[in-house]
Amino acid sequence: MNGDCKNNMQPLRLQAAEWVARVYSGSFSEQDEINLKKWREQSELHETEFLEALAVMDDFRDFGISPQDVAQPRHGGIRKSIWAVAAVAAVFMLSFLGITLRDGPEAPSVPLDADKAQLVYSTGVGEQKTVTLGDGSTVALNTASRVYVDFDDQTRWLILDQGEAYFDVAKNSGRPFVVSVGNQAITVLGTKFNVRRSKGEISVAVSEGKVAVHEKLDRQDFVKRITPIFEGSSEAVGGLKHYMLAQGAVGNFSTGENFDGAVAIGNPYQHQIWRENLLSFSGSSLEEVARELSRYSQKPVLVEGEDVRQMLVSGVFRSDELENIWTGLEGLLPVRVEERAGEIVILAAN
Template sequence: MNSENNQQAMRQQAAKFVARLYSGELSAQEENQIYTWCEHSAAHQQEFDNMLSIWDSSSQLYQTPKATSKPIRAYWFSGLAASVVGAVILVWFLAIPKQNTGPLYQASTHRPNHYQTTIGEISTVNLPDGSMVTLNTNSAITIDFTGTQRRVWLDKGEVYFDVAKDPNRVFSIDTGHKTIRVIGTKFNVRKSNETLKVSVSEGLVAVQSSAQPSSDQIEFDNAETLLPAGSIGAFTGTSEVVAKVTFQETLTEQQWRQGVFRFDNEPLAKVITEFNRYRLKKITLQNERLGKLKISGVFKLKDGDSILSAIEAALPVNVERYPKYIELTAKN
């Protein structure tokens, strides 16, 4: 009975979080609470993913009318009525036997050594040592676990690492110019062109030149760069910038794993660039002036076209659709 009660309480909490997430009024503190709750256990993450799946189904049935005014903050899924409808659907879901909806992102089946995702795909892989990695859109890694080394090559894209602690076996990620070495920690790595960005949410990460010889031990005192929890490092072949940030900021770097993006007064060009990573049909801007317009909101990765409705409602732009691309143009 206690087990059933705990499961029911977990579902109710997940339902509340999802309803709040799509209310359009989610604060940074509440967002932090959601991420922390999901990180607490795999069961929490599972229930949260299940509730997201239920919301996805309901959102196809209930659409809010398009806003006639131009709100300052454009949350595309917003509107109190929409959140109430969603909450009712989630409460109804709690009252019936649990269906086998599955997680939002299924773990990949085992494939020898090499793992990759296509554009728009997010995939989680369980490694032989108990570590877990989540590959973002259009990403690829190669693994080789032999002897006292746990080696990963980040071929392209972005990956979140949850590394099982093993002091006897170093875990390393070769990104080309840099090698990241840890014993056990949680961090996000994004590789784009000649730039590498590392965001650490737990533990300690050592970053060194890939030209340096690898060893079976991590000598943190001799590492070129040390990134403790709550820090973000940006690296090129010749320079680096390391910043101490809040816990919330490190979570923001990893929010793609939850299937959402949060933007607070960000330039439109940056928002479009981020979303284009997940789209085959790219969004373009008519000119640089449009790219400087600012927008805020929380948007779902799985429904990228909805951001177009938000942009059109909040900003002085038109959405022009063509067979191979979408262009945002200035309103006359």
């Protein structure tokens, strides 16, 4: 019985692998997206097989190979059709044999609304992960982050529930990509940007394209009210308050009921350097540094003494090498680092 079931699943799994290879091919069209959506909606098994094939393709990153490298030819002499067959074979064989490099399910279904199941992607403390969505967009999650995903025909809707994420959004002018954070939302049509959610505020840094940060809207009238912003109107329908951020802009916004923010030209790279497992500080107080390091540590990082808290730190550190950071701080400053029960403490050297 089990053998027959596996044999029956092979054609479906192969179709899923073919779709994933097409998503990464570099020529995934809007019509392809429509056809893929119809294919995935045929049954729960179709959706499950697609997500599994998508996750397996993402696992190539653990070998230092990007999924795009798998799905696209490096040399002009190799025909795309042949290369696509090879990509499909790789994904199909890995998924069929059950080979996975992940610690657990990549995209379990969880209820976001009472009447609808959603996808959720998350990372643990010190973990980072990049996932590819059904439209070809990618989301890189930083430490201790979680994002919910819910796409429909009109919008590509996500909720950044906690933490930080970098979004590389596939262009689709007829289907906005929305990231909801607290009482605010960020809408784009196709761009690259970083969002960090912390207590009471969000920061947005735009690497490419433009984004609109605005009050959160009901999905029913979202498209009608947000479209004028991207058509150049200074006022959205219904007086929607918003900030427009172009490439190079960095903005900080409140997440509470009273929407407010400030936008300036900055260095977006500094806001996404975490993707290289790097932390950069320039004249930051040791208290600020400890707060940032706590995001990557299994134990909270505390600083004892007001004088020690105000010591200034400049330098670049690797977030995945905390022991080296403790040693580096002891070399830079007159401090010592102690590991106590349930916490890391930085205090004066004498």
